[in-house]
Amino acid sequence: MIDGFLYQALIYLAAAVICVPVARRLGMGSVLGYLLAGILIGPFAFGFIGREGQDIMHFAEFGVVMMLFLIGLELDPAHFWKMRGRILGMGSLQLGATSLLAGGGLLLLGFSWQSALASGLALSMSSTAIVLQTLREKGLSSAESGRSAFAVLLFQDIAVIPVLAVLPFLAVQTVARAPGEHAGMLAGLPGWLQTSSVLCAILAVIAAGRYVIAPFLRIIAGAGLRELCVAASLLIIFAIAFLMNAVGLSPALGAFLAGVVLANSEFRHELESDIEPFKGLLLGLFFIAVGASINFKLISDDPLTVIALVAALLVLKAFVLILTGRLFRLSFDQNCIFSVALSQVGEFAFVVFAFMHTLKILSGPWLDTMMAVTALSMTVTPVLMLINERLILPSFGTPEQEKMPEDTIDVKNKVIIAGFSTFGSTVGRFLRANSIEATILDNNSDRVNLLRKMGFRVFYGDATRLDILHSAGAADASILIVAIDDPATNCALAATVRKHFPGLTVMVRARNNFETYELLDIGVPHVYRECLDASVRLGVDALVKLGFRRYSATRAGQNFVKYDEAAVHKLAPHRHDEKKYIYTTREQIRLQEQLLANDSRSSHGLTDHAWENESGSCGCPD
DSSP states (O other), rough: OOSSSHHHHHHHHHHHHHHHHHHHHHHHHHHHHHHHHHHHHTTTTOOOGGGGGGHHHHHHHHHHHHHHHHHHHHOOHOOOHHHHEEEHHHHHHHHHHHHHHHHHHHHHHTOOOHHHHHHHHHHHHOOHHHHHHHHHHTTOOSSSSHHHHHHHHHHHHHHHHHHHHHHHHOOOOOOOOOTTOOOOOTTSSHHHHHHHHHHHHHHHHHHHHIIIIHHHHHHHHHTTHHHHHHHHHHHHHHHHHHHHTTTTSSSHHHHHHHHHHTTTTTTHHHHHHHHHHHHHHHHHHHHHHHHHHOOHHHHSSSSSHHHHHHHHHHHHHHHHHHHHHHHOOOOHHHHHHHHHHHHHHOOOHHHHHHHHHTTTSSHHHHHHHHHHHHHHHHHHHHHHHHIIIIIIIHHHHOSSOOOOOOOOOOHHHHHHOOOOOOOHHHHHHHHHTTOOOOOEEOOHHHHHHHHHHHHHOEEOOTTTTTTHHHHHTTTOOOOEEEEOOOOOHHHHHHHHHHHHHSEEEEEEEEEEHHHHHHHTTTTEEEEEHHHHHHHHHHHHHHHHHHHHOOOHHHHHHHHHHHHHHHHHHHGGGGTTTTHHHHHHHHHHHHHHHHHHHHHHHHHHTSGGGOOTTTTTTOOOOO
């Protein structure tokens, strides 16, 4: 059938494959890419899917279950205890204040106290996927804003347990079920017995994680079959989901509990690697289904109401987060990042609102509205982060480092070093030890002041500016060493120098092969990968420890570097073609090993006596 399960699955997967890479390229993130895919294929855009997609929706909900299981696995008790003050303090304050204020506002809109409380709890959640990914991409994970955001998100993830557990007790009436729909084993039992059964099911999951699942996984691991381990991991998830569903709770609750119990087991990392691919795919399908379910007719019929709700919610959450950050003494800059990043509603709200509708806590029209508000709040988060970064912080924020006037450069040397952090300073010290003076440029004022106290003559200035390069004597210098920490800046500086100072030899630092390829593309032949020499030096020392003569090992290391640098030039043109890149890489590795083996055989014994190894032994293993 054209509208059957396979057709729906084909549409979902095709939409994901097309939309998600585009969204990531635009800086929107994968979650928003999945939502956009759902919107486009849904009944309010191209109409490829409609209610027939419910089969996929039920299947994709296991992505949420697996997400909660993995969150539980990552909840290291030792790390939690170390951050307990920030997690419990900031997390409880944010969740409690936002839930109360949002619930109060919904009461004014005519909600019952049950639906207002449940909706307030759902709206207080933030998007773990969007926030952590955005902070990671901007390099803020280790900043105060990043650590504070992680603490709040972790508290919210833990709070999922009581939120899901309390929803059935807020149900205002018996849930009417469709014919043939599973009602659960506890349907019709007295309330106290249902509550006791739920608590027993939770305790059973905790006990099973410690006394059943771990021994079971040991037996499976003993078989030595990877596919059996994957099947066992999925069996654990499905069994927990079945048990939780049987007692009327969300399967995600049991999955989270099981993950926490197994967090310190020896199978933690294996479970993560087994489940991660399924979690990513199913969670993506879940977000597509959510995007397809957004009622744009409702939004178009009353756009002012929806936009007003989104704006009010963002302002309310940001207000609570700003107060929370102030109480915990975050600086203005970090507090702005923290507040804007967490101001949206999270993906788990979709699950909570759907569960509320099933329990008849939330009516159909309000469900559509809340779904739309949640999706729109997530969609505008990247825009808000960009506004905060480009407009608010530059205008009102405190500069992270003291601004200094550009120095007047009154020396001319044959060597210029741009960037004097660990890499650049090592090169500079080596040159100075060999009586070569260099003109040193750095635009980090704190580092410049520190280096001057250490005895280095460092000039404060931005080496990417053409006037600074002229002042530093680039027109008469012989070598420019580019050692700036930011790869994009290194590329821009190298391109500028090649254009305006073609006679100046440019030697550039790169962190890995792919940065090297970018520099080779703009015509920079002298590129130095950070880890290459250190890795080869370690390998040389390892050979010496194994009995090789120092001279032989050093010669082998030099040949390896020579062949590896030649291989990089061969690989650079194919890096955008994965199949060709992998094939060429394998060929270069085979060729490199063959050349090294030939060198070892042809040179053995000729000059090995030049250096002795550390132990003084005479001879090299054959």
